[in-house]
Amino acid sequence: MKRTDVVDRLLPKVVKASASVEQFAPSNIALCKYWGKRDRELNLPINASLSVSLDYLGSHTRLIPTEGQVDDVWLNGQQLQPGARFSQKVSEFIDLFRRDQNLYFKVETRNNIPTAAGLASSASGFAALTLALNDALALDLPPEHLSIMARMGSGSACRSLFTGFVEWRMGQRKDGLDSHGVQLEQQWPGFCIGLVEIDAGEKATDSRSGMQRTVETAHLYQSWPLQAAVDLGKLQQAIAERDFELLGQTAEQNALSMHATMIASWPPLLYWQPESVAAMQKVWQLRSQGLQVYFTMDAGPNLKLLFQRADRATLLQHFPNLETVEPFGC
Ligand code: DP6
Numbered sequence: 001m002k003r004t005d006v007v008d009r010l011l012p013k014v015v016k017a018s019a020s021v022e023q024f025a026p027s028n029i030a031l032c033k034y035w036g037k038r039d040r041e042l043n044l045p046i047n048a049s050l051s052v053s054l055d056y057l058g059s060h061t062r063l064i065p066t067e068g069q070v071d072d073v074w075l076n077g078q079q080l081q082p083g084a085r086f087s088q089k090v091s092e093f094i095d096l097f098r099r100d101q102n103l104y105f106k107v108e109t110r111n112n113i114p115t116a117a118g119l120a121s122s123a124s125g126f127a128a129l130t131l132a133l134n135d136a137l138a139l140d141l142p143p144e145h146l147s148i149m150a151r152m153g154s155g156s157a158c159r160s161l162f163t164g165f166v167e168w169r170m171g172q173r174k175d176g177l178d179s180h181g182v183q184l185e186q187q188w189p190g191f192c193i194g195l196v197e198i199d200a201g202e203k204a205t206d207s208r209s210g211m212q213r214t215v216e217t218a219h220l221y222q223s224w225p226l227q228a229a230v231d232l233g234k235l236q237q238a239i240a241e242r243d244f245e246l247l248g249q250t251a252e253q254n255a256l257s258m259h260a261t262m263i264a265s266w267p268p269l270l271y272w273q274p275e276s277v278a279a280m281q282k283v284w285q286l287r288s289q290g291l292q293v294y295f296t297m298d299a300g301p302n303l304k305l306l307f308q309r310a311d312r313a314t315l316l317q318h319f320p321n322l323e324t325v326e327p328f329g330c
Contacts, residue, residue: 010145017065017103021135025127025160026058031251032231033258036215043155047228048170051159057113058124063132064106072106093153097133126153127160147180187328194305194322198275207299213265220264248294255296273301
């Protein structure tokens with residue numbers, strides 16, 4: 001199934017660009033990770049995942065209709081060449097919406113999180129672009145359809161359409177119309193995420209090629225879908241009962257299990273740097289001293305700490321540069 005076949009089912013044939021628009025979407029951190037696709041064209045996952053959205057940290061995207069014959073793409077205040085990778089990805093994604101019509105845009109994206117450092121800026125970027133296109137073309141799509149469209153840009157983007165805890169239902173259908181984000185109703189005031197930046201540089205292997213390599217070469221990957229299904233259930237329970245220990249343990253083990261499958265790929269995929277391991281050991285040491293802190297990691301060297309508001313001040317003594325976010329406020 002082609003992406004255009006899915007678009008035929010969701011969008012009108014003829015669309016018109018109206019005024020300039022601006023939209024924001026948050027970045028999201030997965031507590032149960034998406035790792036591996038059953039359909040690479042549509043970004044359909046092998047397993048369901050669960051994330052928490054990062055409130056004000058994410059992407060602002062502005063769309064201005066232009067008379068030109070190509071999109072004019074800007075990232076963090078810099079104009080990109082039409083051939084640049086980011087620019088191509090953006091234009092190909094807009095192709096899904098403009099279809100065969102001559103509609104081009106100046107696209108300005110600003111991330112307030114480091115781009116391509118494992119902090120999921122592609123998720124917030126595609127989600128914000130989806131929301132902006134929905135407005136610019138007056139599509140009025142329902143949230144599930146926005147999530148499906150964003151997923152075709154980048155899988156994890158389907159979760160960034162929502163705030164708070166979000167489950168990405170993997171779905172069963174070939175066209176992926178049942179594979180989208182769903183916001184959980186539970187809130188968790190005082191739940192905190194801390195970003196430990198080890199390296200903000202561009203990573204060598206992006207998630208897309210990393211997960212493909214893992215699926216194709218790591219025997220260990222066979223156990224991943226089962227682990228993810230069990231972890232998803234535990235996280236749902238932890239969120240329903242506000243059981244922080246269960247949430248933290250499950251998220252940390254899930255992340256380390258995903259990294260085990262990466263390391264077991266060939267050529268091996270090791271996203272960690274010595275400083276990443278040192279930070280993990282610091283977390284384990286603090287935990288052995290009674291502090292309730294856990295970590296998760298994505299396809300990059302940075303750690304995301306999970307903790308509760310009451311422990312914030314203590315944690316800042318050990319991680320002085322920690323950027324902290326409270327997805328549900330106080
Ligand atoms: C490790 O969503 O970036 O962050 O669908 O190929 O664009 P594509 O991949 P992407 O993968 C994210 C992987 C992850 C885990 C997660 O966010 O669930």
